[in-house]
Amino acid sequence: MSSQLPATAPANASSAPSARSTPTVPPKPRNHVRTAFIAAAFVAFTVLACTPGIGGVDIDLGAFVQHWRNGWNKFVQLLQPNFAFLPRTVGPMLETLQMAIVGAFAAALVSVPLTLWAAKPTNPSWPVRTFVRTVINVIRSIPDLVYASILVVMVGTGALPGVLTLFLFDIGIIVKLVSEAIDSSEHGYMEAGRAAGGSQLQINRLTALPQVMPLFANQWLYVLELNVRISAILGLVGAGGIGRLIEERRSFFRYDDVSAIILEILVVVIIIEVISNLLRRRLV
């Protein structure tokens, strides 16, 4: 579509003045071949993804007709949360919050140098930059629960593998988002610092860091929220927190307790969101 524009635009511009009363409307830029190609690729990928023979998803709508009652019973139970269970959740919830805070704090500490190493304006040496970015990408591409299940074997069950999982997960997010923001932002201050003869370290500390501090703070608060959500599932593999309780109540088929815990997580996440929004408004 865009490749046609330069060719048609001047032609229309020259023909427009000749039509006095009604201005000619330029032809709508259309590219049927491209649209058809995209649609075909989309359909092909979807069909392949739904072909069980080659490992795709077997869309089995018949199961709904047959077994909908099984799920419905659980769902009805979920809709009747047992709030009497809440006092027992206080301890694990506290542990979840502690894990979230410690994980986010440790990640915040480590993320600052890593981010400055991963961004182009703050680290002109490309081998180091590429190395740090690759490590971060590898860290990011392993899902949180996979970390947790492997770390549980490595260091034993409890809060420690949970905190380590959150730490790794948070670093991936913070470094990626903030270093990309540094890359794409204006570097006027940093250029001024360089023009004044500052070393890279001085430039980073005195110009780059103050400029990106609000971004960092933003991401730190964001991963804190994420951590509370994630630690709800870390317990499934034995990595501590409220998830362990969810897993326990679920294995007893006490879905009323499970939904009370889920509602509690919802409330805690909302409270953290409100607090971090207040802090954010302060910072930005």
Added chain:
Amino acid sequence: MSAPTTTARQPAAHTATPEAPARPSRGRQTIITVIVGAIILAAASGLRIDWTDLGRVPAQVVHYLQLMFGPPNWEKLPRALEETWRSISMAWVGAIICVVISIPLGMLAAHGIGPAWLRFVLRGLFAVIRAVPEVIIALLLLAVTGLTPFTGALALGIAGIGTQGKWVYETIESVQDGSAEAVRAAGGSTAEVARWALWPAAKASLLSFALYRFEINIRTSAVLGLIGAGGIGSMLSNYTNYRQWDTVGMLLIVVVLATMLMDTISGAIRRRIMEGAKPRGMERSS
């Protein structure tokens, strides 16, 4: 802002150098720092972690990394690739389900489109879904559809609605400008406003978010595999349980490479979508 105090404090400023304004007070910052520090310390000390354990973590990690990658066992690679494709299929079908549901719902939840009560209901629904972990949704669906990738895809589709719906209404609200008002002034109904004012303006962002959902789903599908929904996650969790670390190492390599590959492809398409939305080649005519 406090010139008298500066001159009082710096009598030497009578010389040629202009006097610097007083440094802004850092009192509030200090208080906030102390509070945050106290919270972090309290959290760290409250955790039942023997922090001396942390010292032996590096040795353990090195030990297990050696077991995993020294060298990884490539025997099961064909099955791993098949399971990876199953995970990708799960992610793709889940993304389609999620996007198809959340775009209309998200549009209705935007300011000025649907009625206020519907907006509150939908936003509440999104918030509740966001709080429910995918795994719980999958465990619910499991009772209906069994331990299949279809359950995983459905769980991804439903669990994603919370965040995706939020993105949709935020996008719609950010593109809302005169065009929606113009269509309404010309007598357009809500459906027509959505079709002729909002959709053209938000299309690129919404498609980009849809692809982003696919990227997220690829990661999450591995998590769902851990509870048995199939795909690479199931295989990974099985071989972790069997303690066959060399195969686990191979699977981790496959997961990392597959995720990075899909991220790269999807990211390139997203960039194309977003840049295609900008009028390129127009700078020549001006």
